[in-house]
Structure formats: structure tokens, C-alpha cells
Amino acid sequence: MGSGTWSGGIKLMSKPRIRVLIVDDSAVVRQTLSEVLSSDPEIEVIATAADPFVAADRISEQVPDVITLDIEMPRMDGLTFLQKIMSQHPIPVVICSSLAEEGAQSTLKALEYGAVDIIAKPRVGSKQFLEDSRIILCQVVKAAAGARLQTLKPRRAVQPKLTADAILSPATHAMAETTEKVVAVGASTGGTEALKTLLEALPPDAPGIVIVQHMPEVFTRAFADRLNGLCRITVKEAESNDTVLRGHALIAPGNHHMLLKRSGARYYVEIKDGPLVCRHRPSVDVLFRSAARYAGQNAVGVILTGMGDDGARGMLEMKQAGAKTIAQDEATCVVFGMPNEAIKRSAVDKVLPLDAVAGAMLNYAR
Numbered sequence: 001m002g003s004g005t006w007s008g009g010i011k012l013m014s015k016p017r018i019r020v021l022i023v024d025d026s027a028v029v030r031q032t033l034s035e036v037l038s039s040d041p042e043i044e045v046i047a048t049a050a051d052p053f054v055a056a057d058r059i060s061e062q063v064p065d066v067i068t069l070d071i072e073m074p075r076m077d078g079l080t081f082l083q084k085i086m087s088q089h090p091i092p093v094v095i096c097s098s099l100a101e102e103g104a105q106s107t108l109k110a111l112e113y114g115a116v117d118i119i120a121k122p123r124v125g126s127k128q129f130l131e132d133s134r135i136i137l138c139q140v141v142k143a144a145a146g147a148r149l150q151t152l153k154p155r156r157a158v159q160p161k162l163t164a165d166a167i168l169s170p171a172t173h174a175m176a177e178t179t180e181k182v183v184a185v186g187a188s189t190g191g192t193e194a195l196k197t198l199l200e201a202l203p204p205d206a207p208g209i210v211i212v213q214h215m216p217e218v219f220t221r222a223f224a225d226r227l228n229g230l231c232r233i234t235v236k237e238a239e240s241n242d243t244v245l246r247g248h249a250l251i252a253p254g255n256h257h258m259l260l261k262r263s264g265a266r267y268y269v270e271i272k273d274g275p276l277v278c279r280h281r282p283s284v285d286v287l288f289r290s291a292a293r294y295a296g297q298n299a300v301g302v303i304l305t306g307m308g309d310d311g312a313r314g315m316l317e318m319k320q321a322g323a324k325t326i327a328q329d330e331a332t333c334v335v336f337g338m339p340n341e342a343i344k345r346s347a348v349d350k351v352l353p354l355d356a357v358a359g360a361m362l363n364y365a366r
Contacts (some may be wrong), residue, residue, distance in 0.1 A: 017044040018145040021064035040138040052081035083218025086114040089098025092144040094298040104222035116144040120216040143189040143307030181207045181365040184291040187282030188214040199360035208244035208363040217254035252282035259290035278310035288314025297322030305333035309341035316347035324364040
């Protein structure tokens with residue numbers, strides 16, 4: 001009877017499972033990933049490969065919907081293999097990386113080359129840690145399966161960002177007026193490149209920005225450092241009690257929630273542990289709800305590409321508190337899940353292509 005069953009004379013078709021190819025030189029990692037991903041009824045691991053040459057043979061036999069790919073492997077490294085895939089036979093690729101700071105820059109480079117997302121290799125830990133890892137791994141693979149692959153853009157030369165900061169650190173005084181605007185941004189799958197486009201467009205005196213990008217720990221610091229070298233504003237991984245200042249963007253550290261708080265005229269952030277919220281830590285909903293509570297009509301909310309509904313409820317709370325809200329449009333999203341959920345909840349004032357978001361954000365913040 002094929003893939004469905006008969007019920008009242010109507011054939012019910014089952015949804016095809018997402019076919020995954022795992023490429024990693026560690027047999028332990030291949031086995032662990034296979035077990036974790038296979039535990040989800042919507043995912044099927046069709047093959048594993050110890051290196052890119054074996055992976056190429058597996059792809060010639062059966063094309064997967066998603067590839068999980070290690071960076072450091074024998075015979076051919078993951079970055080080289082990724083470039084070959086994206087130029088010859090584009091397939092959604094998720095980079096599976098160890099939590100090592102020295103490898104973070106290579107992993108971020110993979111996102112520039114067309115990888116959809118990053119996941120941390122599963123580690124042996126507590127039952128709760130393993131369950132959190134399973135939820136995140138399966139979520140990322142499902143998002144990748146539905147991703148719109150982006151065409152690689154020519155990379156522009158980056159000029160060294162030398163300012164007076166090289167000699168004299170900027171003052172970090174609290175904001176003088178209680179009407180100071182603050183921008184809260186949330187993103188997931190495809191968000192690293194979307195945030196790069198958004199932040200590069202901002203002037204040095206842009207309003208203070210707080211950002212949640214779904215990303216494993218360690219990588220958020222490397223990501224913030226990379227953006228800091230590209231943008232006219234200052235970008236850093238947030239630490240508890242960091243003040244939200246004009247010309248600065250704070251990115252939530254991976255595996256921790258970030259809340260916007262206020263003391264008098266000063267906005268600052270609080271970094272907290274806690275359970276996964278909307279299957280994520282950090283969660284956009286947590287950030288947006290805190291922005292609704294502590295900034296209200298002085299806030300601007302921006303929701304960018306990503307799977308699922310994290311941020312949709314929080315954005316509605318922001319709008320109800322008087323904030324202005326913006327969502328990235330479907331045509332420019334890698335995955336239109338999070339913006340679409342916010343739109344469906346009537347939480348969004350404007351739906352815009354990515355290259356128009358910065359201008360609208362600045363207009364609302366004036």
C-alpha cells in the first residue's frame with residue numbers, strides 16, 4: 001500500500017523523512033550523531049563517512065537532504081569539501097564542530113562559504129545535557145532541510161578599523177536620557193550572514209543593540225569578534241552588567257540566556273543560565289520579553305531568518321508595550337519560520353527585505 005494507510009477510503013500519505021549523511025573522521029562521533037538523529041522519527045541517517053572522499057561516493061549512491069560535516073579531517077578538510085559541494089551540487093550543510101576556540105574562526109568561515117548552521121559535537125554529560133543536545137541537533141537538521149541556499153557573494157576587502165579606540169578607550173558612561181532607544185534583534189538559521197549585512201549598514205552612532213543568535217558557546221565570541229572587525233559599530237559577546245551604549249552591539253553568549261534590564265537611565269544586560277526556552281538557549285523570546293518589560297515604547301524589535309517560533313511571542317509583547325517591530329521578508333530569509341510566526345501573531349509593524357531593515361530600524365529609533 002506504499003507510504004500510507006487507508007482510513008475511510010482516503011489514503012493518508014506519510015511525510016518523507018529527512019535523509020542525513022554524517023561526515024566525521026571519529027567513529028565515536030559518527031555513532032553518537034547517528035543515534036541522536038535517528039531518535040527523531042522525522043530524520044533518517046542514510047550513511048556515514050570518515051572523510052570527504054568516502055562522502056562523495058555515498059552522495060553518488062544516494063543524495064542526502066542534509067550533510068553534517070566536520071572541519072578537520074584527513075585527506076581533505078571540511079572547508080575544501082564544502083566549497084566543492086556548494087559549487088558542484090549544492091546541498092544544505094551543517095557544520096558539526098568541537099567546542100574549541102582555535103577552530104571557531106574556520107567554522108565561521110564555513111558559514112561564509114554556504115553552510116547553513118553550526119552544531120556542537122555531542123559530549124558525554126548529564127542526562128539533561130544530552131537531552132538538550134538532542135533537541136538542538138534535531139532542530140538544526142530540520143531547519144537545514146528546509147533552508148533556501150544562498151548564492152555566494154563576492155567578498156569585499158576589509159579595511160583595518162583603526163579609530164581613537166586604538167589609543168584611548170571610549171568612555172562607558174551611562175545614558176543621560178530615559179528616552180534613549182534600544183534595539184533587540186533575534187535570529188537563527190541563516191542569521192550569521194543576515195546579522196553581518198544588518199550591522200555593516202549601521203553608522204557609528206547607531207542606537208544600542210542587543211542580539212540573540214542561536215549558536216553554540218565559544219562560537220558567539222568568535223562571531224562577535226569577526227563582526228567587530230567588519231562593522232563601524234563596536235560588537236562584543238555580552239557579559240553580565242554590560243551597559244547598552246550607542247554605537248555598540250552585544251551578542252548573547254552561546255548556551256546562556258540574555259535579558260535587557262534597566263537601572264534609572266541605564267540599560268544593561270544580565271546573562272543567565274536556565275532551561276531551553278522554545279528549544280533554545282539563548283532564546284529570542286527571553287530577550288524580547290525583557291525588552292518589552294524594561295524598555296517598552298523605547299524599544300525596536302527585529303526578527304530575522306530562522307526556523308521555529310522563537311521570538312514570535314516576545315515580539316508581540318514588545319508591540320503591545322509600545323515598541324516598533326520589524327520582520328525580515330520571506331524572499332531574503334534562509335528559513336522563513338521565525339519571522340512568519342511573528343507576522344501570523346500580528347506582532348510586526350513592517351515586513352522588509354534584509355537590505356532595508358537597517359534603514360527602517362534607524363528611522364524607528366530616531
